[in-house]
Amino acid sequence: MGCSSQKDEKKVKRAYGLLPFVLEEVEGEGTVTPRAGLATVAEAARAMGLPEVVEREVRLKSRERGYSEWEFIESFVLLLCGGGDCVDDLGVLRSDSALSKLVGHEFPSASAGKKFLYAFEDPLLAGEDAKQRELFPSYVWRESAALGGLGRVCKHVVRQAHKSRPEQVATLDQDATIMESSKRAAAMTYQGRRGYQPMIVLWAEQDVVVADEFRDGNVPPGSGVLRVARAGYEALPAGVDRVYYRGDSASYCHELLNWLREEQDGRPRATFAVSADMSPELRAVALATEDWHSDPEDPCRSWAELDFVPSGPSVKKGRKPDRYLGIRIRPRQGELFRDGSEEKYFAVVTNDLERGGLEIINWHRQRAGTVEHTHDVLKNELGAGVLPSERFAANAAWFRLNVLTYNILSVLRRNVLPGELERARPKRLRFLVFSIAARVVSHARRIVARVVGHFEELGVRLTQIRQRLMKLRRAWRRKEPSPAGT
Numbered sequence: 001m002g003c004s005s006q007k008d009e010k011k012v013k014r015a016y017g018l019l020p021f022v023l024e025e026v027e028g029e030g031t032v033t034p035r036a037g038l039a040t041v042a043e044a045a046r047a048m049g050l051p052e053v054v055e056r057e058v059r060l061k062s063r064e065r066g067y068s069e070w071e072f073i074e075s076f077v078l079l080l081c082g083g084g085d086c087v088d089d090l091g092v093l094r095s096d097s098a099l100s101k102l103v104g105h106e107f108p109s110a111s112a113g114k115k116f117l118y119a120f121e122d123p124l125l126a127g128e129d130a131k132q133r134e135l136f137p138s139y140v141w142r143e144s145a146a147l148g149g150l151g152r153v154c155k156h157v158v159r160q161a162h163k164s165r166p167e168q169v170a171t172l173d174q175d176a177t178i179m180e181s182s183k184r185a186a187a188m189t190y191q192g193r194r195g196y197q198p199m200i201v202l203w204a205e206q207d208v209v210v211a212d213e214f215r216d217g218n219v220p221p222g223s224g225v226l227r228v229a230r231a232g233y234e235a236l237p238a239g240v241d242r243v244y245y246r247g248d249s250a251s252y253c254h255e256l257l258n259w260l261r262e263e264q265d266g267r268p269r270a271t272f273a274v275s276a277d278m279s280p281e282l283r284a285v286a287l288a289t290e291d292w293h294s295d296p297e298d299p300c301r302s303w304a305e306l307d308f309v310p311s312g313p314s315v316k317k318g319r320k321p322d323r324y325l326g327i328r329i330r331p332r333q334g335e336l337f338r339d340g341s342e343e344k345y346f347a348v349v350t351n352d353l354e355r356g357g358l359e360i361i362n363w364h365r366q367r368a369g370t371v372e373h374t375h376d377v378l379k380n381e382l383g384a385g386v387l388p389s390e391r392f393a394a395n396a397a398w399f400r401l402n403v404l405t406y407n408i409l410s411v412l413r414r415n416v417l418p419g420e421l422e423r424a425r426p427k428r429l430r431f432l433v434f435s436i437a438a439r440v441v442s443h444a445r446r447i448v449a450r451v452v453g454h455f456e457e458l459g460v461r462l463t464q465i466r467q468r469l470m471k472l473r474r475a476w477r478r479k480e481p482s483p484a485g486t
Helices: 038-047 050-057 069-081 087-094 097-103 110-118 123-135 145-164 225-234 254-261 280-288 357-369 371-380 392-415 426-434 462-476
Strands: 002-005 011-016 022-026 169-176 194-196 199-203 208-213 242-247 270-275 293-295 298-306 323-329 344-350 438-443 446-450
Touching: 038 050, 038 069, 038 097, 038 392, 038 426, 038 462, 050 069, 050 145, 069 087, 069 110, 069 392, 069 426, 087 110, 097 438, 097 446, 110 392, 145 208, 145 392, 145 462, 169 225, 169 371, 199 225, 199 371, 208 225, 208 392, 225 242, 225 254, 242 357, 254 270, 270 357, 280 298, 280 323, 280 344, 293 357, 298 357, 323 357, 344 357, 357 371, 371 392, 392 426
Parallel strands: 169 242, 242 270
Antiparallel strands: 002 011, 011 022, 169 199, 199 208, 270 344, 293 298, 298 323, 323 344, 438 446
16 A cells, blocks of 8 residues: 655555555545435425425524534435434545535534434423333333424425325324333333334325334333324325224224224224234133134134124224134144144234125234334334434434435335335335435536436436426425314
8 A cells, every 4th residue: 555645735545456456545525426316315305395394393492503403304314315324424424525515515423413313302301201200110201392393394294295196095004113222221121122112103005104202112012002193193184085094902902992983073084903902801702713714825824703892991882893803823733832832813803894804804914014114124224223322302303313214215216216116125225326426516607416327227317316306396385285184
Protein backbone atom coordinates (compact mmCIF):
# COMPACT_ATOMS: atom_id res chain seq x y z
CA MET A 1 0.00 0.00 0.00
CA GLY A 2 1.36 3.41 -0.90
CA CYS A 3 0.44 6.98 -0.12
CA SER A 4 1.01 9.96 -2.44
CA SER A 5 -0.08 13.58 -2.80
CA GLN A 6 -1.69 14.99 -5.94
CA LYS A 7 -1.46 18.57 -7.23
CA ASP A 8 -4.68 19.56 -5.45
CA GLU A 9 -3.25 18.28 -2.16
CA LYS A 10 -5.81 15.46 -1.89
CA LYS A 11 -4.65 12.37 -0.04
CA VAL A 12 -4.70 9.17 -2.05
CA LYS A 13 -4.23 5.63 -0.75
CA ARG A 14 -3.59 2.83 -3.21
CA ALA A 15 -3.82 -0.90 -2.65
CA TYR A 16 -3.11 -4.00 -4.74
CA GLY A 17 -4.99 -7.24 -4.24
CA LEU A 18 -5.70 -10.60 -5.80
CA LEU A 19 -7.81 -9.20 -8.63
CA PRO A 20 -6.05 -7.33 -11.46
CA PHE A 21 -6.91 -3.73 -10.50
CA VAL A 22 -5.53 -0.96 -8.33
CA LEU A 23 -7.75 0.39 -5.58
CA GLU A 24 -7.49 4.11 -4.87
CA GLU A 25 -9.10 5.80 -1.88
CA VAL A 26 -9.22 9.55 -2.40
CA GLU A 27 -9.99 11.90 0.46
CA GLY A 28 -12.54 14.54 -0.44
CA GLU A 29 -16.13 15.01 -1.54
CA GLY A 30 -17.41 12.21 -3.72
CA THR A 31 -19.40 12.60 -6.93
CA VAL A 32 -20.64 9.01 -7.09
CA THR A 33 -23.27 7.40 -4.88
CA PRO A 34 -23.98 3.67 -4.74
CA ARG A 35 -27.48 4.45 -3.41
CA ALA A 36 -29.10 6.59 -6.09
CA GLY A 37 -32.23 4.45 -5.94
CA LEU A 38 -32.90 5.64 -2.39
CA ALA A 39 -33.86 8.99 -3.88
CA THR A 40 -37.06 7.32 -5.16
CA VAL A 41 -38.07 6.60 -1.55
CA ALA A 42 -37.53 10.26 -0.67
CA GLU A 43 -39.55 11.33 -3.71
CA ALA A 44 -42.38 8.94 -2.83
CA ALA A 45 -42.54 10.29 0.73
CA ARG A 46 -42.53 13.89 -0.47
CA ALA A 47 -45.11 13.19 -3.18
CA MET A 48 -47.42 11.86 -0.46
CA GLY A 49 -47.04 15.16 1.40
CA LEU A 50 -45.15 13.80 4.37
CA PRO A 51 -42.95 16.88 4.97
CA GLU A 52 -46.04 19.03 5.54
CA VAL A 53 -47.70 16.40 7.74
CA VAL A 54 -44.55 16.01 9.86
CA GLU A 55 -44.27 19.77 10.26
CA ARG A 56 -47.88 19.86 11.50
CA GLU A 57 -47.92 16.75 13.68
CA VAL A 58 -44.41 16.21 15.09
CA ARG A 59 -43.30 19.02 17.37
CA LEU A 60 -40.27 18.29 19.52
CA LYS A 61 -39.40 20.61 22.37
CA SER A 62 -35.68 20.01 21.95
CA ARG A 63 -33.75 18.71 18.96
CA GLU A 64 -30.41 19.17 17.26
CA ARG A 65 -30.24 22.59 15.62
CA GLY A 66 -29.88 22.76 11.89
CA TYR A 67 -32.12 19.82 10.99
CA SER A 68 -35.90 19.94 10.78
CA GLU A 69 -38.09 17.14 12.13
CA TRP A 70 -38.73 16.04 8.55
CA GLU A 71 -35.03 15.90 7.68
CA PHE A 72 -34.44 13.64 10.67
CA ILE A 73 -37.38 11.38 9.85
CA GLU A 74 -36.47 11.18 6.16
CA SER A 75 -32.89 10.33 7.10
CA PHE A 76 -34.08 7.45 9.30
CA VAL A 77 -36.42 6.16 6.58
CA LEU A 78 -33.61 6.17 3.99
CA LEU A 79 -31.27 4.56 6.51
CA LEU A 80 -33.68 1.67 7.08
CA CYS A 81 -34.45 1.27 3.37
CA GLY A 82 -30.74 1.21 2.60
CA GLY A 83 -30.03 -1.63 5.02
CA GLY A 84 -28.96 0.24 8.15
CA ASP A 85 -30.36 -1.29 11.30
CA CYS A 86 -29.03 0.97 14.04
CA VAL A 87 -28.62 4.70 14.65
CA ASP A 88 -24.83 4.49 14.34
CA ASP A 89 -25.28 3.55 10.67
CA LEU A 90 -26.26 7.16 9.98
CA GLY A 91 -22.52 7.77 9.65
CA VAL A 92 -22.50 5.75 6.41
CA LEU A 93 -25.18 7.94 4.84
CA ARG A 94 -23.54 11.05 6.22
CA SER A 95 -20.37 10.22 4.28
CA ASP A 96 -22.35 9.86 1.04
CA SER A 97 -22.19 13.48 -0.07
CA ALA A 98 -23.52 12.64 -3.54
CA LEU A 99 -26.72 11.18 -2.05
CA SER A 100 -27.02 14.26 0.15
CA LYS A 101 -27.07 16.39 -2.99
CA LEU A 102 -29.88 14.28 -4.46
CA VAL A 103 -32.15 14.58 -1.40
CA GLY A 104 -31.25 18.21 -0.77
CA HIS A 105 -29.82 18.01 2.74
CA GLU A 106 -26.98 16.44 4.66
CA PHE A 107 -27.62 13.46 6.92
CA PRO A 108 -27.36 13.97 10.68
CA SER A 109 -24.67 12.36 12.76
CA ALA A 110 -25.38 9.32 14.90
CA SER A 111 -25.22 11.41 18.09
CA ALA A 112 -27.72 13.90 16.64
CA GLY A 113 -29.99 11.01 15.63
CA LYS A 114 -29.97 9.63 19.16
CA LYS A 115 -30.82 13.04 20.62
CA PHE A 116 -33.72 13.23 18.19
CA LEU A 117 -35.08 9.91 19.44
CA TYR A 118 -34.59 10.98 23.08
CA ALA A 119 -36.72 14.07 22.38
CA PHE A 120 -39.80 11.84 21.96
CA GLU A 121 -39.81 11.34 25.72
CA ASP A 122 -42.12 13.55 27.77
CA PRO A 123 -40.34 13.87 31.15
CA LEU A 124 -43.61 14.45 33.03
CA LEU A 125 -45.34 11.41 31.50
CA ALA A 126 -42.21 9.28 31.87
CA GLY A 127 -41.97 10.08 35.57
CA GLU A 128 -45.63 9.30 36.22
CA ASP A 129 -45.51 6.11 34.16
CA ALA A 130 -42.37 4.91 35.95
CA LYS A 131 -44.25 5.13 39.25
CA GLN A 132 -47.19 3.23 37.78
CA ARG A 133 -44.81 0.55 36.49
CA GLU A 134 -43.45 0.05 40.00
CA LEU A 135 -46.99 -0.60 41.24
CA PHE A 136 -48.13 -2.54 38.16
CA PRO A 137 -45.14 -4.20 36.40
CA SER A 138 -47.14 -4.89 33.22
CA TYR A 139 -48.30 -1.29 32.89
CA VAL A 140 -48.51 0.04 29.31
CA TRP A 141 -46.60 3.32 28.95
CA ARG A 142 -48.53 6.29 27.58
CA GLU A 143 -47.46 7.99 24.37
CA SER A 144 -46.00 11.48 24.36
CA ALA A 145 -47.55 14.12 22.10
CA ALA A 146 -44.62 13.82 19.68
CA LEU A 147 -44.93 10.03 19.48
CA GLY A 148 -48.67 10.35 18.87
CA GLY A 149 -47.90 12.82 16.10
CA LEU A 150 -45.54 10.32 14.48
CA GLY A 151 -48.39 7.81 14.61
CA ARG A 152 -50.61 10.24 12.69
CA VAL A 153 -47.87 10.50 10.05
CA CYS A 154 -48.07 6.70 9.64
CA LYS A 155 -51.86 6.91 9.28
CA HIS A 156 -51.46 9.58 6.59
CA VAL A 157 -49.51 7.05 4.53
CA VAL A 158 -52.39 4.59 5.03
CA ARG A 159 -54.81 7.09 3.53
CA GLN A 160 -52.46 7.78 0.63
CA ALA A 161 -52.18 4.05 -0.03
CA HIS A 162 -55.97 3.91 -0.30
CA LYS A 163 -56.07 6.93 -2.63
CA SER A 164 -53.67 5.37 -5.10
CA ARG A 165 -55.25 1.91 -5.03
CA PRO A 166 -58.68 1.93 -3.32
CA GLU A 167 -59.93 -1.16 -1.52
CA GLN A 168 -63.52 -1.57 -0.32
CA VAL A 169 -62.54 -4.49 1.92
CA ALA A 170 -60.26 -4.26 4.94
CA THR A 171 -59.01 -7.40 6.67
CA LEU A 172 -57.40 -6.35 9.93
CA ASP A 173 -54.86 -8.79 11.37
CA GLN A 174 -53.77 -8.06 14.94
CA ASP A 175 -50.76 -9.63 16.59
CA ALA A 176 -47.97 -9.01 19.10
CA THR A 177 -44.39 -10.18 18.74
CA ILE A 178 -41.47 -10.62 21.10
CA MET A 179 -38.27 -8.72 20.37
CA GLU A 180 -35.45 -10.00 22.53
CA SER A 181 -33.16 -7.42 24.09
CA SER A 182 -30.27 -7.53 26.50
CA LYS A 183 -30.93 -3.99 27.71
CA ARG A 184 -31.23 -3.61 31.47
CA ALA A 185 -34.56 -1.81 31.13
CA ALA A 186 -36.09 -4.71 29.17
CA ALA A 187 -38.63 -6.77 31.11
CA MET A 188 -38.94 -10.54 31.17
CA THR A 189 -41.29 -11.98 28.55
CA TYR A 190 -43.52 -15.04 28.98
CA GLN A 191 -40.86 -17.02 27.10
CA GLY A 192 -38.41 -16.42 29.93
CA ARG A 193 -36.18 -14.00 28.00
CA ARG A 194 -35.82 -10.24 28.30
CA GLY A 195 -37.28 -8.05 25.61
CA TYR A 196 -40.20 -5.99 24.39
CA GLN A 197 -43.55 -7.03 22.94
CA PRO A 198 -45.00 -4.49 20.47
CA MET A 199 -48.43 -5.05 18.94
CA ILE A 200 -49.55 -4.07 15.44
CA VAL A 201 -52.71 -4.14 13.34
CA LEU A 202 -52.13 -4.80 9.63
CA TRP A 203 -54.53 -3.99 6.81
CA ALA A 204 -53.87 -7.12 4.77
CA GLU A 205 -55.21 -5.96 1.40
CA GLN A 206 -53.07 -2.79 1.42
CA ASP A 207 -50.17 -4.38 3.35
CA VAL A 208 -49.87 -1.34 5.62
CA VAL A 209 -49.78 -1.13 9.41
CA VAL A 210 -52.79 0.89 10.59
CA ALA A 211 -51.96 0.82 14.32
CA ASP A 212 -49.02 -0.05 16.53
CA GLU A 213 -48.29 0.03 20.24
CA PHE A 214 -44.83 -0.48 21.70
CA ARG A 215 -44.88 -2.41 24.99
CA ASP A 216 -42.65 -3.86 27.65
CA GLY A 217 -41.95 -7.55 27.35
CA ASN A 218 -43.96 -8.46 30.45
CA VAL A 219 -47.21 -6.92 29.18
CA PRO A 220 -49.65 -9.80 28.49
CA PRO A 221 -50.44 -10.09 24.77
CA GLY A 222 -54.15 -9.82 25.54
CA SER A 223 -53.81 -6.58 27.47
CA GLY A 224 -55.44 -3.63 25.71
CA VAL A 225 -56.30 -5.52 22.52
CA LEU A 226 -59.52 -3.54 22.14
CA ARG A 227 -57.65 -0.24 22.44
CA VAL A 228 -55.21 -1.19 19.69
CA ALA A 229 -57.94 -2.70 17.48
CA ARG A 230 -60.02 0.45 17.84
CA ALA A 231 -57.03 2.57 16.78
CA GLY A 232 -56.59 0.39 13.71
CA TYR A 233 -60.28 0.64 12.87
CA GLU A 234 -60.26 4.42 13.18
CA ALA A 235 -57.31 4.65 10.79
CA LEU A 236 -59.31 3.11 7.94
CA PRO A 237 -60.13 5.72 5.28
CA ALA A 238 -63.57 6.50 3.91
CA GLY A 239 -64.69 4.09 1.20
CA VAL A 240 -64.08 0.90 3.19
CA ASP A 241 -67.49 -0.74 3.56
CA ARG A 242 -66.57 -4.29 4.65
CA VAL A 243 -64.28 -5.12 7.54
CA TYR A 244 -62.89 -8.50 8.58
CA TYR A 245 -60.79 -9.20 11.65
CA ARG A 246 -58.39 -12.04 12.47
CA GLY A 247 -56.46 -12.62 15.65
CA ASP A 248 -54.76 -15.24 17.80
CA SER A 249 -55.88 -16.28 21.28
CA ALA A 250 -54.70 -12.92 22.69
CA SER A 251 -57.71 -11.43 20.88
CA TYR A 252 -60.10 -13.91 22.52
CA CYS A 253 -61.62 -11.15 24.59
CA HIS A 254 -65.41 -10.89 24.74
CA GLU A 255 -65.21 -7.12 25.12
CA LEU A 256 -63.34 -6.95 21.81
CA LEU A 257 -65.60 -9.48 20.06
CA ASN A 258 -68.73 -7.63 21.14
CA TRP A 259 -67.28 -4.34 19.92
CA LEU A 260 -66.40 -5.86 16.55
CA ARG A 261 -69.86 -7.30 15.97
CA GLU A 262 -71.75 -4.04 16.60
CA GLU A 263 -72.35 -1.31 14.04
CA GLN A 264 -72.03 2.18 15.53
CA ASP A 265 -71.20 5.72 14.46
CA GLY A 266 -71.18 4.71 10.81
CA ARG A 267 -68.58 2.00 11.40
CA PRO A 268 -69.50 -1.28 9.65
CA ARG A 269 -69.66 -4.40 11.79
CA ALA A 270 -66.72 -6.75 11.42
CA THR A 271 -66.72 -10.41 10.54
CA PHE A 272 -64.12 -12.01 12.78
CA ALA A 273 -62.24 -15.26 13.26
CA VAL A 274 -60.17 -15.55 16.44
CA SER A 275 -58.28 -18.40 18.07
CA ALA A 276 -60.27 -19.39 21.17
CA ASP A 277 -58.79 -20.27 24.53
CA MET A 278 -58.98 -24.03 24.91
CA SER A 279 -60.73 -23.97 28.28
CA PRO A 280 -61.58 -27.24 30.09
CA GLU A 281 -65.23 -26.78 29.08
CA LEU A 282 -64.39 -26.22 25.40
CA ARG A 283 -61.95 -29.13 25.40
CA ALA A 284 -64.61 -31.39 26.89
CA VAL A 285 -66.99 -30.47 24.06
CA ALA A 286 -64.25 -31.18 21.49
CA LEU A 287 -63.53 -34.59 23.03
CA ALA A 288 -67.22 -35.48 22.98
CA THR A 289 -67.69 -34.44 19.34
CA GLU A 290 -67.87 -37.33 16.88
CA ASP A 291 -68.61 -35.62 13.55
CA TRP A 292 -65.06 -34.70 12.46
CA HIS A 293 -64.22 -33.88 8.84
CA SER A 294 -60.81 -34.52 7.33
CA ASP A 295 -58.77 -31.73 5.82
CA PRO A 296 -58.01 -32.74 2.21
CA GLU A 297 -54.73 -30.78 2.29
CA ASP A 298 -53.44 -32.28 5.54
CA PRO A 299 -54.21 -35.91 6.48
CA CYS A 300 -53.16 -35.23 10.08
CA ARG A 301 -55.73 -32.48 10.53
CA SER A 302 -59.51 -32.60 10.86
CA TRP A 303 -62.18 -30.11 11.88
CA ALA A 304 -65.68 -30.06 13.36
CA GLU A 305 -68.47 -27.73 14.39
CA LEU A 306 -68.45 -27.60 18.20
CA ASP A 307 -71.73 -27.26 20.07
CA PHE A 308 -70.36 -24.75 22.56
CA VAL A 309 -71.81 -21.57 24.03
CA PRO A 310 -69.53 -19.74 26.47
CA SER A 311 -70.86 -18.37 29.70
CA GLY A 312 -69.03 -15.10 29.06
CA PRO A 313 -70.55 -11.73 28.14
CA SER A 314 -70.62 -12.51 24.41
CA VAL A 315 -73.97 -14.21 24.96
CA LYS A 316 -76.86 -11.80 24.48
CA LYS A 317 -80.59 -12.38 24.24
CA GLY A 318 -81.76 -12.23 20.62
CA ARG A 319 -78.27 -12.60 19.21
CA LYS A 320 -77.22 -15.73 17.38
CA PRO A 321 -74.39 -17.45 19.23
CA ASP A 322 -70.94 -17.50 17.68
CA ARG A 323 -69.65 -20.58 15.88
CA TYR A 324 -66.86 -22.56 17.48
CA LEU A 325 -64.82 -24.59 15.00
CA GLY A 326 -62.68 -27.32 16.46
CA ILE A 327 -59.35 -28.40 14.97
CA ARG A 328 -57.94 -31.82 15.82
CA ILE A 329 -54.37 -32.75 14.94
CA ARG A 330 -53.17 -36.33 15.08
CA PRO A 331 -49.53 -37.18 14.37
CA ARG A 332 -48.60 -39.76 11.80
CA GLN A 333 -49.09 -43.39 12.74
CA GLY A 334 -46.69 -44.54 15.39
CA GLU A 335 -45.75 -41.00 16.49
CA LEU A 336 -46.65 -38.97 19.56
CA PHE A 337 -46.45 -35.31 20.47
CA ARG A 338 -43.65 -34.21 22.79
CA ASP A 339 -45.93 -34.33 25.82
CA GLY A 340 -46.86 -37.93 25.01
CA SER A 341 -50.38 -37.12 23.83
CA GLU A 342 -51.91 -38.63 20.73
CA GLU A 343 -54.11 -35.66 19.81
CA LYS A 344 -54.01 -31.88 19.97
CA TYR A 345 -57.12 -29.70 19.96
CA PHE A 346 -57.53 -26.08 18.95
CA ALA A 347 -60.55 -23.90 18.24
CA VAL A 348 -61.53 -20.81 16.25
CA VAL A 349 -64.51 -18.65 17.16
CA THR A 350 -66.30 -16.70 14.44
CA ASN A 351 -69.50 -14.76 13.82
CA ASP A 352 -69.45 -15.82 10.16
CA LEU A 353 -72.54 -17.99 9.74
CA GLU A 354 -72.36 -18.28 5.95
CA ARG A 355 -69.03 -19.75 4.88
CA GLY A 356 -68.06 -23.35 5.42
CA GLY A 357 -66.09 -24.29 8.51
CA LEU A 358 -62.95 -25.42 6.69
CA GLU A 359 -62.98 -22.28 4.53
CA ILE A 360 -63.05 -20.10 7.67
CA ILE A 361 -60.26 -22.09 9.32
CA ASN A 362 -58.05 -21.78 6.23
CA TRP A 363 -58.84 -18.07 5.95
CA HIS A 364 -57.93 -17.55 9.61
CA ARG A 365 -54.68 -19.43 9.06
CA GLN A 366 -53.69 -17.04 6.27
CA ARG A 367 -52.76 -14.39 8.84
CA ALA A 368 -49.43 -16.22 9.17
CA GLY A 369 -48.58 -14.83 5.73
CA THR A 370 -49.70 -11.30 6.54
CA VAL A 371 -49.14 -9.89 10.01
CA GLU A 372 -46.51 -12.47 10.99
CA HIS A 373 -44.70 -11.73 7.74
CA THR A 374 -44.80 -8.04 8.66
CA HIS A 375 -43.27 -8.74 12.07
CA ASP A 376 -40.49 -10.68 10.37
CA VAL A 377 -39.75 -7.84 7.93
CA LEU A 378 -39.81 -5.19 10.67
CA LYS A 379 -37.43 -7.14 12.91
CA ASN A 380 -35.13 -8.84 10.44
CA GLU A 381 -35.10 -6.81 7.20
CA LEU A 382 -35.62 -3.34 8.62
CA GLY A 383 -34.26 -2.23 11.98
CA ALA A 384 -37.02 -2.78 14.55
CA GLY A 385 -35.16 -5.70 16.11
CA VAL A 386 -32.14 -3.55 17.04
CA LEU A 387 -33.41 -1.14 19.68
CA PRO A 388 -31.26 1.95 20.17
CA SER A 389 -31.68 2.90 23.82
CA GLU A 390 -32.50 2.08 27.43
CA ARG A 391 -35.17 4.78 27.18
CA PHE A 392 -38.61 3.43 26.47
CA ALA A 393 -39.86 6.43 24.45
CA ALA A 394 -36.78 6.41 22.22
CA ASN A 395 -37.33 2.71 21.46
CA ALA A 396 -41.02 3.34 20.80
CA ALA A 397 -40.12 6.13 18.35
CA TRP A 398 -37.57 3.86 16.64
CA PHE A 399 -40.17 1.11 16.26
CA ARG A 400 -42.71 3.56 14.82
CA LEU A 401 -40.12 4.88 12.34
CA ASN A 402 -39.73 1.28 11.18
CA VAL A 403 -43.53 1.04 10.78
CA LEU A 404 -43.51 4.28 8.77
CA THR A 405 -40.75 2.89 6.54
CA TYR A 406 -42.67 -0.37 6.06
CA ASN A 407 -45.79 1.55 4.97
CA ILE A 408 -43.88 3.79 2.55
CA LEU A 409 -42.25 0.73 0.97
CA SER A 410 -45.65 -0.96 0.64
CA VAL A 411 -47.05 2.03 -1.24
CA LEU A 412 -43.95 2.12 -3.44
CA ARG A 413 -44.14 -1.60 -4.22
CA ARG A 414 -47.87 -1.74 -4.92
CA ASN A 415 -48.20 1.45 -6.94
CA VAL A 416 -44.89 2.52 -8.44
CA LEU A 417 -42.42 -0.32 -8.94
CA PRO A 418 -42.75 -2.94 -11.71
CA GLY A 419 -45.41 -5.58 -11.09
CA GLU A 420 -42.91 -8.36 -10.41
CA LEU A 421 -41.69 -6.42 -7.36
CA GLU A 422 -45.13 -5.96 -5.78
CA ARG A 423 -44.40 -8.58 -3.10
CA ALA A 424 -40.64 -8.02 -2.94
CA ARG A 425 -39.04 -7.85 0.48
CA PRO A 426 -36.71 -4.95 1.41
CA LYS A 427 -33.63 -7.09 0.79
CA ARG A 428 -34.58 -7.59 -2.83
CA LEU A 429 -35.51 -3.94 -3.27
CA ARG A 430 -32.04 -2.95 -2.07
CA PHE A 431 -30.44 -5.24 -4.62
CA LEU A 432 -32.55 -4.18 -7.60
CA VAL A 433 -33.62 -0.60 -6.88
CA PHE A 434 -31.90 1.20 -4.04
CA SER A 435 -28.29 0.12 -4.73
CA ILE A 436 -28.03 1.71 -8.17
CA ALA A 437 -24.83 3.68 -8.69
CA ALA A 438 -24.96 7.16 -10.21
CA ARG A 439 -22.52 9.97 -10.82
CA VAL A 440 -23.91 13.22 -9.45
CA VAL A 441 -22.85 16.33 -11.36
CA SER A 442 -23.98 19.94 -11.62
CA HIS A 443 -24.92 21.15 -15.09
CA ALA A 444 -26.72 24.34 -16.13
CA ARG A 445 -27.62 25.10 -12.52
CA ARG A 446 -29.18 21.68 -12.13
CA ILE A 447 -28.13 18.57 -10.26
CA VAL A 448 -27.87 15.59 -12.59
CA ALA A 449 -27.71 11.95 -11.46
CA ARG A 450 -26.17 9.97 -14.30
CA VAL A 451 -26.85 6.21 -14.36
CA VAL A 452 -24.91 4.41 -17.07
CA GLY A 453 -26.06 1.14 -18.64
CA HIS A 454 -27.94 -0.43 -21.54
CA PHE A 455 -31.66 0.19 -21.09
CA GLU A 456 -32.65 -3.34 -22.07
CA GLU A 457 -30.28 -4.74 -19.43
CA LEU A 458 -31.37 -2.57 -16.53
CA GLY A 459 -33.58 -4.52 -14.14
CA VAL A 460 -35.26 -1.33 -12.91
CA ARG A 461 -35.43 2.02 -14.69
CA LEU A 462 -35.36 4.94 -12.25
CA THR A 463 -36.74 7.25 -14.95
CA GLN A 464 -39.94 5.19 -15.14
CA ILE A 465 -40.31 5.18 -11.35
CA ARG A 466 -40.00 8.97 -11.21
CA GLN A 467 -42.59 9.39 -13.98
CA ARG A 468 -45.09 7.22 -12.09
CA LEU A 469 -44.49 9.20 -8.90
CA MET A 470 -45.21 12.46 -10.71
CA LYS A 471 -48.58 11.07 -11.87
CA LEU A 472 -49.49 9.72 -8.44
CA ARG A 473 -48.58 12.99 -6.76
CA ARG A 474 -51.71 14.61 -8.19
CA ALA A 475 -53.92 11.88 -6.71
CA TRP A 476 -52.16 12.04 -3.36
CA ARG A 477 -52.61 15.80 -3.14
CA ARG A 478 -56.40 15.64 -3.56
CA LYS A 479 -58.40 16.64 -0.50
CA GLU A 480 -59.40 13.53 1.40
CA PRO A 481 -62.79 12.79 3.06
CA SER A 482 -63.10 11.92 6.72
CA PRO A 483 -61.85 8.46 7.79
CA ALA A 484 -64.36 5.64 8.25
CA GLY A 485 -63.92 5.33 11.97
CA THR A 486 -64.47 8.99 12.89
